[in-house]
Amino acid sequence: MPGFLNPLIVEAAVRAALDEDLGRAGDVTSLAVIPQGTRAHAAIVARRSGTIAGLPLAATAFRLLEPAVELELLASDGDVVAAGTKLGTVAGTAHTVLAAERTALNFLGRLSGVATATAALVARVAHTKAKIVSTRKTTPGLRALEKYAVRCGGGVNHRFGLDDAILIKDNHIAVAGGIKAVLARAREAAGHLVKIEIEVDTLAQLEEVLAAGGADVVMLDNMDPATLREAVRMASGRVVLEASGGVTLDSVAAIAETGVDYISSGAITHSALNLDVALDIAM
Amino acid sequence: MPGFLNPLIVEAAVRAALDEDLGRAGDVTSLAVIPQGTRAHAAIVARRSGTIAGLPLAATAFRLLEPAVELELLASDGDVVAAGTKLGTVAGTAHTVLAAERTALNFLGRLSGVATATAALVARVAHTKAKIVSTRKTTPGLRALEKYAVRCGGGVNHRFGLDDAILIKDNHIAVAGGIKAVLARAREAAGHLVKIEIEVDTLAQLEEVLAAGGADVVMLDNMDPATLREAVRMASGRVVLEASGGVTLDSVAAIAETGVDYISSGAITHSALNLDVALDIAM
């Protein structure tokens, strides 16, 4: 249940991608060698195991070029599938199927890659209460879609943009004249529906934050598990704790076991490996 | 000398990325805690070594929000830099610098990641004549930019889209009734400025292609080095040869040493790891 995928954003993104692949002259190869009217049937197949995201975008790629194309989805976004799983079928003119193929697969591959990378971290922390959150380190132009893919992988979303919540970093603290001052100013300025998070590097800073009050969430940046554990003890539930920095498949379980509430990862969006999805076509 | 970066595409991409990060309310944190008019100086710094791509996009992010921002670029796209290298400086209002930061870095990180992944393959084949080429497996919406990043990394570009050249695959061959027939049809239909490439899986198919004539380039798909070497021998310069499939940092040298002309990699665009670039800010 990965939730919302704005259909207006989907349509705009797929249009732009089709436009950059079709260019001014379209699929010159198929136009040259395949007679007009030739029908094609194709299966969308996951070549590797992973968590799927992006099927509605793939479907839209075919539909925008041929509204009457026949599409059947055999899987849903968020499904974990084995290598070789047929995710859906498409039937239409060969020209349409081949013209939309790469656009459909590029969305599926990228978004499923993000979902799969997220799911891998989520699986490592399943025995803890920690949740995996994404960051704003997303591919330019694809933020809403990649955040959706994170949810498909079982992660949760951090800020969608700079306007979502207050996140105070070291520069803000320095300019404002310290943690107490910056939190006071933030609380004063924030709307009543805006949460405040503050990033700290040391336990001394955390102590200052707890003393000052006014923070909903504290980001513990680049702390080792022992320090994180101590931070959890100090906070004792008064604030939500988010660990960030140095999060890898190898390190994430130890981080989660410290008792932090959230663990954020930029890599699940900015460095996810593509999931290999292909189109098996019969004409 | 990575060549052309269409300024109209740059502006549109950066606008879209700023729009998705700023949302409707902008950088609510900085607006809350940093007094209007506060100036900031920042250095754009590569945290890891790599090949840089995307500096003009980073610069555009700052300029679109504040035309009078002071920017100095200390590196150029295509430069190979060590960890810690200062790539440029920016000075402007703190609100601008912080509002454009993530957009600038997301472009730099992604495109430098592509350039760095490309450069890694290029380095492994430097002792051969083989060139590394990218594919159409790019991030939706970023094709022109990622193709540019490939050039920054020393690679060369394959088709930019379906309309660039004819590339005949197995489905086309099947529909057309065989290699000879498909090449005849392609030659007949292609404009005089359009090259023809055909993908083969076996040496028998290669032989058929060579006998038929009419192909400018042959893509040798998923062949092991021994087979590739034999393909090179068979072709003996009559067609350009491109190896694809199974191209990794470990395998690429052996592939290149077979004598093929080009080696194509989808991974340099669809699975490149982000290069860590950061903004060090002083206010």
Next chain:
Amino acid sequence: MPGFLNPLIVEAAVRAALDEDLGRAGDVTSLAVIPQGTRAHAAIVARRSGTIAGLPLAATAFRLLEPAVELELLASDGDVVAAGTKLGTVAGTAHTVLAAERTALNFLGRLSGVATATAALVARVAHTKAKIVSTRKTTPGLRALEKYAVRCGGGVNHRFGLDDAILIKDNHIAVAGGIKAVLARAREAAGHLVKIEIEVDTLAQLEEVLAAGGADVVMLDNMDPATLREAVRMASGRVVLEASGGVTLDSVAAIAETGVDYISSGAITHSALNLDVALDIAM
């Protein structure tokens, strides 16, 4: 200090407005009767007293048609001005000044109207701690600008859109099976940076909310001052309280004096009267 006004949104909004006023043929009157090259000097003057919002949009209207136009702003957004106050001057070709006039004034009039309506409510509650907040009942297409105008008038912003915060209404409660259930589900689903508000119509519902926990803000809908006062007593600071419904210039002080934290008004955006601003032109 009304804060952020996204320059990309400003430019797009002004372009669209100029486009709809200039049409395909432009200012046919001035083109017919004023010789090319004729210069005009104009003062932007508030004909009525009020709170100003939209000066950067007015300036952009002139600049987009003539980059070299000379503009001097004599007031700032958020200023309270008397009738007759000169807000700025513009000098350029008569054709530009007259072609941009209505677009500039339409933005100024509408946004200053919103700011002035907001400021009127703010003034009535100045002796209390209550803050005036706007809603999502804004003019289609102008939300970010009208929210900015609210801040110019001393108000604060509620949600910018459906994606900003969770706001649970009667339908949500009914579907979820009651207040306790809906709050549990919301808390479970909400990101850690997302606040939760719930709307109640009765004190009994408020009691249920307080007992259930999990709400950051409670919206007290259409309660009279006596009931609001009791609600404040019941909540005793455990949640933030927002009064909504029946908010008018006459009623707002009594509502504020009950001790609620926020008072929301749709009228300040959806029914604000235009502030009369004019251009006095000399050629």
Next chain:
Amino acid sequence: MPGFLNPLIVEAAVRAALDEDLGRAGDVTSLAVIPQGTRAHAAIVARRSGTIAGLPLAATAFRLLEPAVELELLASDGDVVAAGTKLGTVAGTAHTVLAAERTALNFLGRLSGVATATAALVARVAHTKAKIVSTRKTTPGLRALEKYAVRCGGGVNHRFGLDDAILIKDNHIAVAGGIKAVLARAREAAGHLVKIEIEVDTLAQLEEVLAAGGADVVMLDNMDPATLREAVRMASGRVVLEASGGVTLDSVAAIAETGVDYISSGAITHSALNLDVALDIAM
């Protein structure tokens, strides 16, 4: 019979409004607490009496998010309805109905507000031949829609933009060297399908206009009823007369009774009060 509503303008306006309300994450509340697939039935109800405008826009808001949504309109734009009138019904997924609700209502509320304000003036002058016309003082970005709403309210449209007709004002007269000269120049420059209107402040100016000839319409600016009556007598049908300035619900009948042909009002577009329209939802 309010006439034309360009479907391309409708679609673009509704897309933009949905986009600003849904943001990057959509209706996070409903997504959190309402199970996917839940159906909702809703009635669009006018809470206050008034003249309706905008039903096609409301319908489009639902359809763009869910093409298969069931919509039934029980009223038409231009209808005068009593408080409590059901204007239409909508049935679809609860997520769609709730996500499109505010966008649909914001259009209906604003446009019906304009129509109702227009109809109020129209009713006051029904015993005369005078017609109520709107101006270019419209909400930026909504001109075509607000002009349509004016027609729904029984008004007629003045210029849609600067390019529609020639309207000579005091500055034009001054630059051209007087009324006779400006009319001559305008007549010379105007296309044969372009009408000419000129604004006068005094009866002396009107006399000059009548003597000069060449004007199709004269705008009588800010004249009291006695002066208007004299103007009507002087013109004796030779030109169309339009009264402007000081037009209110209280003053409009007296103005109309002077015999002028048209009475223009900026307030019906720039200061119309929202008509309260709501969605009554059952799930």
Next chain:
Amino acid sequence: MPGFLNPLIVEAAVRAALDEDLGRAGDVTSLAVIPQGTRAHAAIVARRSGTIAGLPLAATAFRLLEPAVELELLASDGDVVAAGTKLGTVAGTAHTVLAAERTALNFLGRLSGVATATAALVARVAHTKAKIVSTRKTTPGLRALEKYAVRCGGGVNHRFGLDDAILIKDNHIAVAGGIKAVLARAREAAGHLVKIEIEVDTLAQLEEVLAAGGADVVMLDNMDPATLREAVRMASGRVVLEASGGVTLDSVAAIAETGVDYISSGAITHSALNLDVALDIAM
């Protein structure tokens, strides 16, 4: 003095044209063979005599790719020039000059072609009072620009679109039940700033129109000079007369000499021959 050229329309049109010429990879030829930084000087030269239109668009093409390009215009739109006339000079990087060349020339060639075709008709009727007007038969997407080019050539503009004026044709007459009825209905529905034109094929119809009253302009469709002359006599100044149909360089003088006020030509926009304009480049 060809009047207004909306700078927002100019910029959008030139961006679109550059985009379709540069594609995803830009000017691959110049990038391949001309070193970065090479400067070029070029003269824009009319290879044939004609009337110039489009210089601001040509200038914009260069400026959008290189804001600092040096441009000097030696002619103005509307100028009649001899073959070989230098219209302007441009200096910038060779890459910019060559990349913008075709876009600049395509605008200049097409619009100057329209201006020249218009001027040819205008010259043939210079001894009469008749004016040459264009129609809505323009190149899709270029209407505002081609209407401007018509003015550059000395013509005047008819309707810019369907919304400019009422133009009653045979179908309208048939549906409405005759000329008298259609004119009554049009007069009733038209705004007071909207003129009414009606098309007639016979003198009998003209008589009916004159008897009915209410038409500002009558279009005399496909009448020979003798019939036109009789129409002029019948109308004797009561309506403006426009001749249309069969307008060629050979026929136009005879048509004009009948005394009609306007002569409309679709060919000056839909079938204008390109004016040969070139760029002479020195590097």
Next chain:
Amino acid sequence: MPGFLNPLIVEAAVRAALDEDLGRAGDVTSLAVIPQGTRAHAAIVARRSGTIAGLPLAATAFRLLEPAVELELLASDGDVVAAGTKLGTVAGTAHTVLAAERTALNFLGRLSGVATATAALVARVAHTKAKIVSTRKTTPGLRALEKYAVRCGGGVNHRFGLDDAILIKDNHIAVAGGIKAVLARAREAAGHLVKIEIEVDTLAQLEEVLAAGGADVVMLDNMDPATLREAVRMASGRVVLEASGGVTLDSVAAIAETGVDYISSGAITHSALNLDVALDIAM
């Protein structure tokens, strides 16, 4: 079989054209005089003989305004038709049929004009092997559509943009230091799927090109038939030859008979005469 017409480009072009014709108020004539709901039947008829192109665009114009409109196409793009041929029928509300009429016809007229001009040249060279190719001298904004129309007329396409192929002209040769140097540089820089064409003015230059090698195509610019014939002899099949310059209906056969492979014409796109297509309407 004119091949591909990108449906996304079609929709965008038709939307833009409808937008510029409908303006803000739509077809005010039909709205004034034709009752809502009136149905119209219309036939799209070619008034002159020619080659048809653009029927899908015409159909889209009606469908965008009224999705349920009934359309039947009786001809296909690429068909050669006699004067009076009915190309299709359309039935819908009279308001839709009349509002879309001009947009539909402007596309059909222009594109059929290009197709017809192309077909005329093609017919003159039918006894030779020469093919007619178009250039980049197309109407700004319509390149993909005009290139499609060229194919409808039996022509083939040259470069769609600057990024399609390398085309070396005199300036490139001069900067690079001669033909040999420029070809070496081009070959070095070109991707393996990019062809290289070089323009020569003299046989001496051709000899240099042939000696240097590396060119796929040679453009013979402005040579007379005797010289062309000698060029064909010299090349003896080693390169593809394209003749350009001075190509008219009168000259093209002689050029083709020299044995060149391609003959390029700018006139078929930049100076094509509109084909007269009309809508015969019955209501």
